Amino acid sequence: MDDFARPFWLGLPYWLVGAILILALFGAFQVYYWVGRKLGDKLYDSRIGVKVGRERIEKVERVVEKWGALAVYGCFWVPMLRHTLPWVAGALRVSYPWYVVASALGCLTWAPLWWFGLWGWLQLAARSPVTAAVVAVVAVAGMALLMVRRRRRRRAADETLLVS
Numbered sequence: 567m568d569d570f571a572r573p574f575w576l577g578l579p580y581w582l583v584g585a586i587l588i589l590a591l592f593g594a595f596q597v598y599y600w601v602g603r604k605l606g607d608k609l610y611d612s613r614i615g616v617k618v619g620r621e622r623i624e625k626v627e628r629v630v631e632k633w634g635a636l637a638v639y640g641c642f643w644v645p646m647l648r649h650t651l652p653w654v655a656g657a658l659r660v661s662y663p664w665y666v667v668a669s670a671l672g673c674l675t676w677a678p679l680w681w682f683g684l685w686g687w688l689q690l691a692a693r694s695p696v697t698a699a700v701v702a703v704v705a706v707a708g709m710a711l712l713m714v715r716r717r718r719r720r721r722a723a724d725e726t727l728l729v730s
Contacts (some may be wrong), residue, residue: 602656633662642676
């Protein structure tokens, strides 16, 4: 039997669980939008708004104002934006039809990469746990390296602005 069609969770094949999770993510993005639309300016004073911070929300607003629905698609690929931008898009009243298209495309491209990547990693771990551990360590180290580089560039840019 093909590994991909073998029962995985609650007797459902892996691909069907992935499809259900993609639909759930799409649904969550719609809820985020409508909650943000309902909150509007109250977003800043909400518990989430206070936790995220006004400065971060304003940065996200500038991204949404500049890129519109394209920012919604892009937010899937940026960890912090993934959970804040949909609320802000609703508060800024981004065109809902365009929001739906952008969030659907994001769900259909981002989620399968993670879902099938996880499936591939689990298959690797079943065959060679040591290799799977090495792959995980390399992935974490790569992410850490990218974060350090980004922070250094940001600090250098900030110092350049202060000197100017």
